[in-house]
Amino acid sequence: MIIFKKLFSKYYYRSPIFWLLSLLSLYSAFGFLILPKLIHNGINEQIQIQLGWKTEIAEVKINPFLLTMTINELQIIENATPVFNFSRFHADIELRSLVEGAYTFKNIELIKPNINLSIAPNGMSNIQQAYLNQQLSEPPLVVSEEQSAPSIPKLLFDQINVEAGSIRINDFSQGEKIVHQLNPISFNIRTFSTYIEQGGDYQLNILLDNDQSLYWKGNLSLAPISSTGSFQIKGIRAHRLWAYLAKVSPYDVRNSEVDFSSNYSVSYTDSQLQLILNEAYVSLKNTNIADPQKTDEFVNIKQINIGPSYFDLAKQSVAIKQVELDTVDLDLTILENGELQLLQPLNTLTKQDEQIKKTNTENSNFLWSIDNIKLNNSIIHINDRSVANNANIRVRNINAELSQLNQSLANSQPFSLSFTLDESLTNEISGDITLQPLALQSDIKLSQIPVKIAQPYLEPFANIAINKGLFSLLGKTQLTNSETHGMNGSFQGDITVDDFDSQDTIKGRRLLGWEQIDISPLQVSFSPLRVDIDKILLKKPYSRFIINEDRSINFSQLTKNNSKNKSITSPTPKSAESTVININEIRINEGSTYFADLSLTPEFATSIQHLDGTIKGLSSHNDAPAEIDIKGSVDEYGMASINGEIKPLVDPLYTNINVNFDKVELTTLTPYSGRYAGYVIDKGKLSLALNYKIADGFLDGSNRLILDQFELGETVQSEESLDLPIKLALALFKDSDGIIDISLPTKGDMNSPDFEIGGLVMKALLNVMTKAVSSPFTLLANLADGDETSLNSVSFALGSSELSAEQKQNLATLASLLIKRPQLILEMRINVDSEKEAVKLKQMALQSQLQLINKDIWQQQEALEKFFIEQQGEQEFNDFKLAQLTVKESEPEVDQDELMQQYQQALFNHLVSIQPFSNLQLTELAQQRISSIKNELIKVNKVQNKQVFALHPTLDALAEKQTIDSIFTLTSK
Structure with a gap:
């Protein structure tokens, strides 16, 4: 009570309560009234000095008793455009800061922060540019060496909470306007500190739009910089960031959702960065890749899963347990010149870039390994424009697996591949492959591949259309390649x-x-x-x-003999022999x-x-x-x-x-x-x-x-x-x-x-x-082992129709051939020498009339002389005889016997010449000869009568050597 009495007495200034209340009043006035104004003005002043921008603050509230500060509706404005603003900022300072020896905040809260960044073509943001402009307009400050390396203040945050934040970035650095809109952003950090040689546990949750999130938990130390923990990123739209790689990437990622999680350990000491990732997983979903010059994507991948993985930066090594690609849909276009269309963007790489890559590869000691690569349920659409009518081939249901890969390409890697080709059954290839030097051992099973897929490749060369056909193969293949022996291998199987x-x-x-x-x-x-x-x-x-x-x-x-095909020549085998x-x-x-x-x-x-x-x-x-x-x-x-x-x-x-x-x-x-x-x-x-x-x-x-x-x-x-x-x-x-x-x-x-x-x-x-x-008779003679002349004619003595034994034998041979060839017709043309044979017939008639054949020479002379007298008279006879027997003086002396023979012959010839003769006798001779031949062929040798025909005789033929030939010809029915 005494204390309060002093408070109201004239000696109030002696009362501790007065001073306590005075201090409290001053503290309250400063905290509630003055300090908010100072903070308001300080913020405006610093923003103006550092950036040259205006700041608008609706309210700054400080509770000096609760040690809290609240700022409502702050805006930082550049050219009437808000660059940064928030709805509410609240900070709660703990008195235990005196005990902790650090600035300790129980709670930091930021509601609806909004940042508008603009990145210029030179890569500088609007904040950087504003700060640089202000620095250029102000005289430079002289900073001592001690001031140039300020120490990190000790800070301790029990909780940092951000709600409903957003960031808008207008990026012009890539030659075009790229807009990034991140909202809403919410995160919470607990127990974060900047203590020297003492880390703090933290937990960071950032929620972005469209189910994008970042979760980060671990321990963080700033001096030295080190951190251990784990993080998880979900649903990041990687395609929105691809514009920054467009100039160095030949392809365009149109869509890709990335999940990334890992345990990590990172530190930065002695200018050395140490980073270890453990149990790292990367997942890419709905990835679409396209040629920047094309509208449609050439590859769509449903999902890529990589991990678990281990990465050590210091050891330069990465070990991946599995890489799995699920449902890859790839379009392969082969252009008219035979090149793959998807490789064309790679042509934009300069030789210098390729040399740099080559140098980096040669100097790299990076260790890597992938235990398993899997490809599931994939498809390849092949459109081959190098043939006249485009070839379209579908390789479906592709499942592949490759194991035990690492930087040493000399190791053997097991692999397997299965697929269907158009409407084929499942085809399978499995085995082991070594890349350096190349070595392959595989089992191959191709099942009912439609042969018709080869039609577009056959069409330019052949006028053949394959309607159907199924190709199958089961076998084993072995390939090796060496510098000394080159490529070698074998195949064993069935086709x-x-x-x-x-x-x-x-x-x-x-x-x-x-x-x-x-x-x-x-x-x-x-x-x-x-x-x-x-x-x-x-x-x-x-x-x-x-x-x-x-x-x-x-x-x-x-x-097809077109010019295009002619220009294509097959290489000559090196060792065809x-x-x-x-x-x-x-x-x-x-x-x-x-x-x-x-x-x-x-x-x-x-x-x-x-x-x-x-x-x-x-x-x-x-x-x-x-x-x-x-x-x-x-x-x-x-x-x-x-x-x-x-x-x-x-x-x-x-x-x-x-x-x-x-x-x-x-x-x-x-x-x-x-x-x-x-x-x-x-x-x-x-x-x-x-x-x-x-x-x-x-x-x-x-x-x-x-x-x-x-x-x-x-x-x-x-x-x-x-x-x-x-x-x-x-x-x-x-x-x-x-x-x-x-x-x-x-x-x-x-x-x-x-x-x-x-x-x-x-x-x-x-x-x-x-x-x-x-030469039909030559043929017949060959069949009968004879000669042509024995079969194609018959010889008769002059004036005779009688056949000799030889002629009869020849006719018998001819008959046997005719009998065996009933279609043959034998035609005979009888020849008669009218001059010689007329003489012969008269001679034969005279001999027959006088019966000269059985008489001796003197009896024949007597008969001839008697017949002469009877025919022409005795006087004619005497004159003829005297003429024949008188030898002329000019003629050489003739023996009487020879003279008598000449007389007898002349007598005979004279009587023949006066013999009566009719041409009918020649015709009769021809008919007799026909009868002789027919009789021998038909009656004796049994040739059919219808096979033998006689032609009209020839009476003006010429005889040779006292014989005349009758000619045969052959015809058919």
């Missing part, structure tokens, strides 16, 4: 192509096809090249061979081929079906020939076979092949007979045996042609028909059973430029037929 079918694009007709080709097992060695195949199985192979209207062959039209090819067996099951000749009228078509057989022992380095045994049917009932030996893979070519056709219906060949023979084929069957022996470039063939019951029908008009008596030729060869059996030898030097193997049999047949019709 099949199922359900293949193709057509030519000119006519739109089926060309080649099969149900299945199975090559198993196949072994390939690459250096030197060697191919070993145990068996090739062709199930139901099919081919179509067409001769078009212009007589071109469909297979000859398959190749060392190539070894061995095929143990080729087996054909139920094969067929179709042949048509559209150049004929009517068109011709036939087919060979049910082809079955084998080719065994094909080799390019084996002297033993391969064995061929193939059989099939022609049309429905005819048979065909090929058997023999062949060495097609060695030089020179060797063959000993027999090709046989049996009982092939000839009526189907009517178009050919119409063109070349001028007749349709009425009936007949063909059997053909061909043998081709080729050795040392020389062909020696022996062929046999058999036509059974071959008959020609009506004539056909053809400009190409042969000018040959075809029916005669056929009749010459056809025997009594209706069989034509012809041997056709073929020979030729295959090294000769004039040699053509095509049509050898046809040429041989035409040659034989031409020779036959031009």
